[in-house]
Amino acid sequence: MTFSWTVTEEQHEERIDRLLVTLVEDVSRTSVQRWIHDGAVKVNGQMIKPNYKVQIDDHIDFAFPKASETVIESEDIPLDIVYEDEDVMVVNKPRGMVVHPAPGHRSGTLVNALLYHCRHLPSMDEHVRPGLVHRIDKDTSGLLMVAKNEFAHAHLSAQLKDKTTERLYKTIVHGVIPHAKGTIDAPIGRDQRDRQKMTVTHVNSKNAVTHFTLDETFAHYSYVSCQLETGRTHQIRVHFAYIGHPVAGDAKYGRKKTLPIDGQALHAEILGFSHPRTGEALRFFAPIPEDMHTLLQQLREKA
Structure with a gap:
């Protein structure tokens, strides 16, 4: 699954890791930073660092990890x-x-x-x-x-x-x-x-x-x-x-x-x-x- 976004004037000069946390539901900043380091996030087709400050009309592409790569552990939690x-x-x-x-x-x-x-x-x-x-x-x-x-x-x-x-x-x-x-x-x-x-x-x-x-x-x-x-x-x-x-x-x-x-x-x-x-x-x-x-x-x- 991929996510794309074009930076608006209000988002100008905001750090890419902070911006993505606000744009993508249920994503932590730590996860975003890890994905940036792994090359899953690109700006205008280029890899960037977590502290990159976005510019107006920058195009962000964000590729989420595949669901098949995620392992869910069972936990003994009481259920009603x-x-x-x-x-x-x-x-x-x-x-x-x-x-x-x-x-x-x-x-x-x-x-x-x-x-x-x-x-x-x-x-x-x-x-x-x-x-x-x-x-x-x-x-x-x-x-x-x-x-x-x-x-x-x-x-x-x-x-x-x-x-x-x-x-x-x-x-x-x-x-x-x-x-x-x-x-x-x-x-x-x-x-x-x-x-x-x-x-x-x-x-x-x-x-x-x-x-x-x-x-x-x-x-x-x-x-x-x-x-x-x-x-x-x-x-x-x-x-x-x-x-x-x-x-x-x-x-x-x-x-x-x-x-x-x-x-x-x-x-x-x-x-x-x-x-x-x-x-x-x-x-x-x-x-x-x-x-x-x-x-x-x-x-x-x-x-």
Whole structure:
């Protein structure tokens, strides 16, 4: 996989290693420096040093290491398994756990834990994400489905593509939403000014649709149920920031002054799908974590 970028006026004279850390998601500066030394990064077709200061209109080419060169170690990490059979697992991921290994997060991830539990999981694309059919962010908690073989992976992936799965999230957002229910239909793509963020844009974007229902309002916050029609990266966080109601605790898309919670107040509460082998309709529920429950109680007391 390769990444290309043309340096803008705002990025002029910035060190190449520092710039790439901001442009490429989930990459550490140490990894970038190692790849620069190995010749994986070139500017205008030439090898450079990590301290090279980029110039306006410099063309950067960055070749990532092949997934096949990456070895993922199994780790004995406790899992909250909601359901499991020979084909499928449903896991309740805690907030703070990264889903899959990436530069800077090679251990302690959900995938490391899954490999210890299952030993062999299917990997169906160029990324090293064995068993994963979908993902949720590090600082989002809640339900994930995992395929234990290629047959299950193909069927579950098809359900996501056909939009027949049920994925309901609970979140606390800033401000009082004036509508009992609504739909946010706004395309999402990579933010060209900050490659670690997504944004609502019509440039290199994909359609994104979030349906929501207002559960409860407080003095300065709203408690909301969100039904995903699509599953874009950071979708709920981007959509609610776009309409002026960012998710509480979301440092990337939200406000500095927010509720006392370690990570965004966002939880995947309900997950429904058809069993890939039997066709049985399965539906799972994981209550919001204790810290979100405590926040709601505090907001109710202040109301």
